[in-house]
Amino acid sequence: xxxxxxxxxxxxxxxxxxxxxxxxxxxxxxxxxxxxxxxxxxxxxxxxxxxxxxxxxxxxxxxxxxxxxxxxxxxxxxxxxxxxxxxxxxxxxxxxxxxxxxxxxxxxxxxxxxxxxxxxxxxxxxxxxxxxxxxxxxxxxxxxxxxxxxxxxxxxxxxxxxxxxxxxxxxxxxxxxxxxxxxxxxxxxxxxxxxxxxxxxxxxxxxxxxxxxxxxxxxxxxxxxxxxxxxxxxxxxxxxxxxxxxxxxxxxxxxxxxxxxxxxxxxxxxxxxxxxxxxxxxxxxxxxxxxxxxxxxxxxxxxxxxxxxxxxxxxxxxxxxxxxxxxxxxxxxxxxxxxxxxxxxx
Amino acid sequence: xxxxxxxxxxxxxxxxxxxxxxxxxxxxxxxxxxxxxxxxxxxxxxxxxxxxxxxxxxxxxxxxxxxxxxxxxxxxxxxxxxxxxxxxxxxxxxxxxxxxxxxxxxxxxxxxxxxxxxxxxxxxxxxxxxxxxxxxxxxxxxxxxxxxxxxxxxxxxxxxxxxxxxxxxxxxxxxxxxxxxxxxxxxxxxxxxxxxxxxxxxxxxxxxxxxxxxxxxxxxxxxxxxxxxxxxxxxxxxxxxxxxxxxxxxxxxxxxxxxxxxxxxxxxxxxxxxxxxxxxxxxxxxxxxxxxxxxxxxxxxxxxxxxxxxxxxxxxxxxxxxxxxxxxxxxxxx
Ligand SMILES: Nc1ncnc2c1ncn2[C@@H]1O[C@H](COP(=O)(O)OP(=O)(O)OP(=O)(O)O)[C@@H](O)[C@H]1O
Ligand SMILES: Nc1ncnc2c1ncn2[C@@H]1O[C@H](COP(=O)(O)OP(=O)(O)OP(=O)(O)O)[C@@H](O)[C@H]1O
Ligand code: SF4
Ligand code: SF4
Ligand SMILES: [Mg+2]
Ligand SMILES: [Mg+2]
Numbered sequence: 001x002x003x004x005x006x007x008x009x010x011x012x013x014x015x016x017x018x019x020x021x022x023x024x025x026x027x028x029x030x031x032x033x034x035x036x037x038x039x040x041x042x043x044x045x046x047x048x049x050x051x052x053x054x055x056x057x058x059x060x061x062x063x064x065x066x067x068x069x070x071x072x073x074x075x076x077x078x079x080x081x082x083x084x085x086x087x088x089x090x091x092x093x094x095x096x097x098x099x100x101x102x103x104x105x106x107x108x109x110x111x112x113x114x115x116x117x118x119x120x121x122x123x124x125x126x127x128x129x130x131x132x133x134x135x136x137x138x139x140x141x142x143x144x145x146x147x148x149x150x151x152x153x154x155x156x157x158x159x160x161x162x163x164x165x166x167x168x169x170x171x172x173x174x175x176x177x178x179x180x181x182x183x184x185x186x187x188x189x190x191x192x193x194x195x196x197x198x199x200x201x202x203x204x205x206x207x208x209x210x211x212x213x214x215x216x217x218x219x220x221x222x223x224x225x226x227x228x229x230x231x232x233x234x235x236x237x238x239x240x241x242x243x244x245x246x247x248x249x250x251x252x253x254x255x256x257x258x259x260x261x262x263x264x265x266x267x268x269x270x271x272x273x274x275x276x277x278x279x280x281x282x283x284x285x286x287x288x289x290x291x292x293x294x295x296x297x298x299x300x301x302x303x304x305x306x307x308x309x310x311x312x313x314x315x316x317x318x319x320x321x322x323x324x325x326x327x328x329x330x331x332x333x334x335x336x337x338x339x340x341x342x343x344x345x346x
Numbered sequence: 347x348x349x350x351x352x353x354x355x356x357x358x359x360x361x362x363x364x365x366x367x368x369x370x371x372x373x374x375x376x377x378x379x380x381x382x383x384x385x386x387x388x389x390x391x392x393x394x395x396x397x398x399x400x401x402x403x404x405x406x407x408x409x410x411x412x413x414x415x416x417x418x419x420x421x422x423x424x425x426x427x428x429x430x431x432x433x434x435x436x437x438x439x440x441x442x443x444x445x446x447x448x449x450x451x452x453x454x455x456x457x458x459x460x461x462x463x464x465x466x467x468x469x470x471x472x473x474x475x476x477x478x479x480x481x482x483x484x485x486x487x488x489x490x491x492x493x494x495x496x497x498x499x500x501x502x503x504x505x506x507x508x509x510x511x512x513x514x515x516x517x518x519x520x521x522x523x524x525x526x527x528x529x530x531x532x533x534x535x536x537x538x539x540x541x542x543x544x545x546x547x548x549x550x551x552x553x554x555x556x557x558x559x560x561x562x563x564x565x566x567x568x569x570x571x572x573x574x575x576x577x578x579x580x581x582x583x584x585x586x587x588x589x590x591x592x593x594x595x596x597x598x599x600x601x602x603x604x605x606x607x608x609x610x611x612x613x614x615x616x617x618x619x620x621x622x623x624x625x626x627x628x629x630x631x632x633x634x635x636x637x638x639x640x641x642x643x644x645x646x647x648x649x650x651x652x653x654x655x656x657x658x659x660x661x662x663x664x665x666x667x668x669x670x671x672x673x674x675x676x677x678x679x680x
Contacts, residue, residue: 057533163621193389193560195618198604202615220533223563227606227615246611264538265608266563270586272609273567280542281535283489284503335609 010084011045012214013069013102013182018042018078020064024289034289038064040238041078043315046231048181051208051215053225055261056235057285062218065235066184069216070104071095083181100130103175107187109167113159119170120155126178137177144173147210148203165196169203176207184216189224201228222265226250234258237288237296240315244322251336254320254329257297263334277334295327303328351522351554352378352401357413357423359396359405359578368625370396372578373413375652378522381552385569385586387562387601391622393578394558398524402440403430417522436466439515439553443527445507449499455510456495459483462514482513486543505536509543516547523548526558541568562605566590574598577622577633584658594655594665596638599672616676632663640664640671 020039039061046052054062067073069080071087080087082102090098106112113122120141127137142152148169159167168188175183185204189197201224207213219225225232226246233243234257242255253259263279281300286292294312298304307327315325359371371393378384386394399405401415401422415422417438422430434440442448450458459479463470470478476495483491486509499507508528515523525544529537545568548555559565565572566586573583574597582595593599600618607613620637623629631646632638638645644663652661662668 057535165621194562194601195389195604196621198606198615198617199619201606202617221606222534223606223608226608226611227613250608250611260535262608264534266534266561266567267608268562268566268590268602268605269607269609270566270590273563278538278542280538284505284536 012048012083013046013216014079014081015045015065015069016043016079016081018065018068018080019076020061020068020073021076037238037288037291039068039075040288040291042235042238042240044231044233044240044243046182046214046216048214049208049212050231051217051229052231052233053217053219053229054233054235055219055222055225057261058220059285059288060235061238061288062235063186066104066186066216066218070102070184071099072104097130100126100178101180102182102184103178103180104184104186105168105171105175105188107190109164109171109191110159112171113167113174115159118156118158119162122159122170123155123174123177126174130178132178140177140179141173144176147207148173163196164192165199168192168200172200172203172207176211179211180213182214182216184218186218187220188217190219190221197224204228222262223267234261237285237291239296239325240323241297241325242323243315248320248322251333252320252322252331253334254318254322254324254331255297255326256301256303259332259334260300267335279334295325348379348381350377351380352376352415352417352556354397354401354415355413357397357400357415358411359393359400360410361406362408362410363626366626367410369628370409370578370625371400374575374578374580376573376580376583378554378556380521380554381548382570383548383555383557383568385565385572386556386558386575387560387565387572388575389560389622391625392575394575395526396578397575398526398556398558402434402438402524403427404434432466435462435514435520436518437521439518439520439523441508441511441515441523441525441528443530445504445511446499448511449507451499454496454498455502455507456480456483456497459495459510459514459517462517466518478517479513482517483510485516485547486510486513487539488513503536505532505539508532508536508540512540512543512547516551516553519551520553522554522556524556524558527560528557529564530559530561537564544568562601574601577628578625579633579661580652581634581661582658583652588657592657594658594660594669595662596640596664596668596672597634599669600637632661639675640668 018039019041021035021037024034024036042065054065056062068075123141124137145152150169189200217229229246232246232249233240236257242249242258253262260279260281267273283300286299292299294309298308313325313327315323317323318329320331354374354376357371357374361368361370374397388394400411411423456479459482460475463475463478479495480491488494488509529540569586572586572589573580576597582593582598603616604618606615618637623633629635631648632650635641635645642664650661650663652659655666
């Protein structure tokens with residue numbers, strides 16, 4: 001047993017100033033090269049047994065963050081510390097063995113499972129790479145299959161012979177065979193129908209509790225995130241703009257973007273849904289190749305002032321108990337009805 | 347109550363596939379009245395798109411359509427192609443999920459909207475057409491309309507492209523707009539913009555809107571009446587509040603119980619369990635029977651028909667007792 005106080009103090013995953021840029025040909029008429037600032041300085045902690053969710057609009061850098069954490073991508077700069085070890089300092093062999101402790105599950109179970117391999121072969125592959133003896137591996141696979149309610153006979157079948165929900169369960173088993181501590185789940189239920197989605201969410205909750213797993217969870221569905229996570233970080237154009245506990249972010253959000261996101265997410269309840277205040281943001285997120293000066297959100301923010309163009313707000317606690325990157329934070333519960341005067345930017 | 351604009355009766359669609367037929371739509375009756383918003387919800391493959399594509403004459407060649415669909419008293423099933431083509435984009439506007447596949451990549455969006463107008467109003471002078479294009483882009487809240495008219499589809503964001511689709515759909519002041527998952531591919535903040543545009547348009551023109559979606563939250567916000575589809579059937583329908591608060595079909599109740607919600611946490615989700623039946627191997631009785639917690643012996647033999655129960659119509663033998671039985675079971679579980 002580890003000392004509990006120490007376990008609480010020491011996060012399983014510590015990410016500091018993570019940056020990832022991709023070189024791209026810019027579409028400008030000079031045809032020069034530019035950089036996509038996909039992740040532009042992201043820091044967070046994730047503790048053993050907990051779930052941290054990354055939310056935000058398409059292209060804000062959620063997947064890139066997760067890919068850098070599990071080292072599918074090499075970060076441009078910044079630190080990722082797992083279990084007290086800075087992954088950037090490991091050589092190839094050490095990184096390979098560390099990798100078994102963090103795994104990734106992808107959105108599209110169809111595309112991430114090799115169609116020419118049986119489920120049994122797909123599941124045995126990571127075990128082979130990590131030199132887990134055959135008998136032990138088979139035992140693990142058997143246990144996990146029953147844990148996710150698939151039959152041993154299913155091991156001889158091919159991915160296309162399963163439903164979407166079953167394929168996602170196979171993807172989860174594949175992530176679990178190496179007995180990881182952390183799983184990055186990138187939109188694991190987005191492609192599934194709601195009745196199937198509920199099954200996978202329940203399964204993820206059960207596995208987390210039974211196996212003491214930690215999740216870095218990515219979803220654009222704010223209701224799913226509300227249900228599943230202890231902590232939530234809201235991203236906009238490569239940066240975290242607000243982060244805190246689930247209730248802090250959902251009920252006491254202080255960043256205008258978080259508030260707009262929450263106000264736009266529908267609630268399946270006509271009386272509540274029709275009495276809510278809408279914040280309809282103008283425009284689209286700007287390009288991460290050429291983000292606006294100062295606050296990245298200012299081109300869509302109804303509260304923007306001159307200062308917002310000049311000075312980038314830093315993620316800090318403005319005295320409300322959680323972190324916000326805004327010069328003019330104001331706590332508001334936008335899920336529950338509350339009259340606010342939201343004007344569009346000029 | 348407003349006059350019925352669109353009425354389908356016993357509408358059916360079968361797709362011929364090797365080894366049999368996919369019964370995608372099975373006897374669907376849907377009414378749409380002037381000026382109202384009708385939601386069609388249901389899981390993937392339940393026949394939502396096929397129902398609407400059938401009456402528009404837009405199904406794949408392997409489809410066989412039967413039954414009736416009348417628009418303003420005009421029968422659409424089996425109507426000549428010319429007649430359907432005149433209705434589509436004219437009195438009936440359409441918006442689909444993926445604007446990229448519906449827009450022509452080599453024409454500017456302004457040109458495409460102009461063509462949508464010219465097809466139906468060939469005598470309109472070019473200057474008037476272009477003025478109308480600009481006006482339409484403004485109606486769907488595209489900033490710098492006069493400049494954006496000259497953009498190609500790939501130069502616009504997904505949300506902008508969807509606005510262009512909506513502009514085309516309403517170019518000829520349709521009486522009915524059919525929107526098939528119009529916001530599914532979009533982020534929530536963009537979804538909110540598009541839903542606002544659709545709602546504004548609808549109230550301005552008093553056209554009717556059929557919105558197909560799998561998102562019950564969207565339906566809760568915009569629909570006046572809702573049809574829930576399962577395995578090719580409408581299994582429950584009614585006014586939106588009745589459907590959400592006083593539903594009678596085990597599937598509707600199950601859908602709502604398995605949804606996580608933004609405004610609550612810590613509630614256990616209750617998955618429905620199982621999967622919908624294969625549409626080329628439908629069971630003899632109720633299509634929901636293998637997943638239904640309150641099924642009775644007769645459910646295996648007799649396919650239930652839609653009938654009025656209280657304020658909703660429901661296709662279930664056990665309704666109205668079904669949902670109260672489910673509640674009682676939950677109480678025992680807890
Ligand atoms: N390999 C790459 N090369 C160039 N640009 C990339 C690459 N991968 C991602 N990007 C860009 O980086 C930004 C962040 O992408 P990322 O996939 O992390 O976003 P996301 O938040 O996961 O979005 P989504 O919700 O759409 O999955 C986007 O602008 C994307 O186009
Ligand atoms: N051309 C076709 N040939 C054979 N089967 C088809 C064809 N087109 C559709 N189907 C089947 O018909 C059924 C109904 O399809 P439809 O597209 O109406 O579903 P939907 O409710 O719109 O689903 P989604 O939410 O995924 O769009 C599905 O099982 C589908 O696979
Ligand atoms: S810093 Fe300014 S522009 Fe940015 S979110 Fe806050 S008020 Fe809006
Ligand atoms: S008819 Fe029977 S099986 Fe079908 S939904 Fe009603 S109770 Fe369930
Ligand atoms: Mg992503
Ligand atoms: Mg469809």
